[in-house]
Amino acid sequence: MVAKSEAAEHERLVLAAVDKFLEAEVRPHVHALEHDDVYPADIVEKMKERGLFGCIIAPEYGGLGLSTSTYAKIIERMSAVWMSISGIINSHLIMAMVVQRNGTDEQKAKFLPRFATGEVRGGIGLTEPDCGTDLQAIRTVARRAGNNDYVVNGRKTWISNGLHGNCLALLVKTDPNANPRHKGMSVLIAEKGPGFTVSRKLEKLGYKGIDTCELAFDDYKVPADCLVGGVEGRGLQQILNGLELGRINVAARGVGVAAAALKEAVAYSQVRKTFGKPICEHQAIQLKLGDMATRLEAARLLTYRAAEAYDRGERCDMEAGMAKLFATEAAMENSLEAMRIHGAYGYSKEFSIERLYRDAPLLIIGEGTNEMQRIIIAKQLIERNRV
Numbered sequence: 001m002v003a004k005s006e007a008a009e010h011e012r013l014v015l016a017a018v019d020k021f022l023e024a025e026v027r028p029h030v031h032a033l034e035h036d037d038v039y040p041a042d043i044v045e046k047m048k049e050r051g052l053f054g055c056i057i058a059p060e061y062g063g064l065g066l067s068t069s070t071y072a073k074i075i076e077r078m079s080a081v082w083m084s085i086s087g088i089i090n091s092h093l094i095m096a097m098v099v100q101r102n103g104t105d106e107q108k109a110k111f112l113p114r115f116a117t118g119e120v121r122g123g124i125g126l127t128e129p130d131c132g133t134d135l136q137a138i139r140t141v142a143r144r145a146g147n148n149d150y151v152v153n154g155r156k157t158w159i160s161n162g163l164h165g166n167c168l169a170l171l172v173k174t175d176p177n178a179n180p181r182h183k184g185m186s187v188l189i190a191e192k193g194p195g196f197t198v199s200r201k202l203e204k205l206g207y208k209g210i211d212t213c214e215l216a217f218d219d220y221k222v223p224a225d226c227l228v229g230g231v232e233g234r235g236l237q238q239i240l241n242g243l244e245l246g247r248i249n250v251a252a253r254g255v256g257v258a259a260a261a262l263k264e265a266v267a268y269s270q271v272r273k274t275f276g277k278p279i280c281e282h283q284a285i286q287l288k289l290g291d292m293a294t295r296l297e298a299a300r301l302l303t304y305r306a307a308e309a310y311d312r313g314e315r316c317d318m319e320a321g322m323a324k325l326f327a328t329e330a331a332m333e334n335s336l337e338a339m340r341i342h343g344a345y346g347y348s349k350e351f352s353i354e355r356l357y358r359d360a361p362l363l364i365i366g367e368g369t370n371e372m373q374r375i376i377i378a379k380q381l382i383e384r385n386r387v
């Protein structure tokens with residue numbers, strides 16, 4: 001009981017510090033950085049100082065060792081202020097967790113302390129020009145050259161942190177002819193070097209500021225001891241395990257965006273008047289606010305529940321999938337409803353509603369599309385209820 005209340009108090013202090021940081025160091029700059037699509041280098045430095053790049057990395061490797069539940073609440077808060085900064089640590093931490101959960105002792109000792117400080121930052125390199133959902137169709141190949149290196153050739157696209165980061169958990173084929181295909185897939189910890197180039201920074205609808213890139217690998221050498229876990233053929237599973245955390249991240253982002261949209265709508269509806277009264281007194285607006293608030297609360301509960309299951313070490317692909325599906329659709333719906341409530345001002349670049357409306361669609365695509373989440377949920381439902 002004491003330990004539980006100590007943990008709750010610790011979480012409260014961490015979240016209060018995050019809120020203070022967001023209000024003082026992030027919110028005042030969001031509008032300019034977003035509209036000029038500028039990488040928030042100063043904010044990243046301050047996130048490093050506060051240990052955010054290592055927030056869920058174990059303390060023995062220099063991280064803060066926070067639970068996934070606390071981490072989800074941090075991401076929710078960040079996304080309510082500016083979703084782009086959550087992406088800078090989200091895919092970095094998926095990379096870190098791939099190493100923490102699957103790496104050899106040497107790999108953990110070599111990489112995790114540098115990931116925790118943010119000295120080495122990056123993300124996950126999975127998607128290619130010809131495939132995203134069907135990851136077993138990737139064509140990037142890593143061939144063993146002697147005892148010391150892999151030589152990588154291929155293309156990746158839509159890679160977050162591709163330009164400003166310097167390392168990736170890179171999904172490759174170490175045996176392109178393997179059957180089943182996943183047995184020929186591996187993950188390399190790939191630090192930038194000769195042959196690893198950023199071919200293009202992609203222009204996006206929203207999620208501005210953060211770099212999303214196309215990458216080229218041409219005879220790029222990776223030391224053989226950077227093969228995650230030291231055994232070939234386990235890469236797809238290592239990445240899929242990481243994506244469970246990724247889905248909780250994205251669900252938390254959805255909660256943040258949905259919450260920000262509701263907050264703006266509740267405030268605006270009390271000051272905007274039509275026909276002699278604030279619009280919040282019109283039933284048509286009340287119906288929207290009621291639905292938005294209920295949707296937000298349901299999304300939040302699903303997300304916290306999935307994070308708690310992950311913290312207990314339980315299999316939670318169904319829970320994470322449900323949270324991701326529901327919370328990201330909630331972000332879509334709440335941002336659209338907030339725009340309707342704001343009328344023309346919702347469409348203005350001077351207010352934040354249009355940003356929330358542009359940010360939300362990424363969430364229904366990234367970390368597994370919402371179509372795929374429904375399929376994952378249904379498969380698990382059947383698996384857990386076999387007759």
Ligand SMILES: Cc1cc2nc3c(=O)[nH]c(=O)nc-3n(C[C@H](O)[C@H](O)[C@H](O)COP(=O)(O)OP(=O)(O)OC[C@H]3O[C@@H](n4cnc5c(N)ncnc54)[C@H](O)[C@@H]3O)c2cc1C
Nearest residue numbers: 124125126127131132133134158159160366367368369371
């Ligand atoms: C801003 C942004 C950042 C990203 N960051 C990263 C990153 O850091 N690293 C990375 O590796 N990737 C990243 N991605 C890529 C993202 O993960 C993929 O876009 C996503 O997995 C979907 O793949 P796809 O775009 O190739 O769509 P496709 O796989 O081509 O799917 C197209 C459509 O077909 C549907 N579909 C596909 N297969 C099935 C099926 N079996 N049954 C039913 N429907 C199906 C999908 O749901 C979708 O509606 C990012 C994308 C964006 C937009």
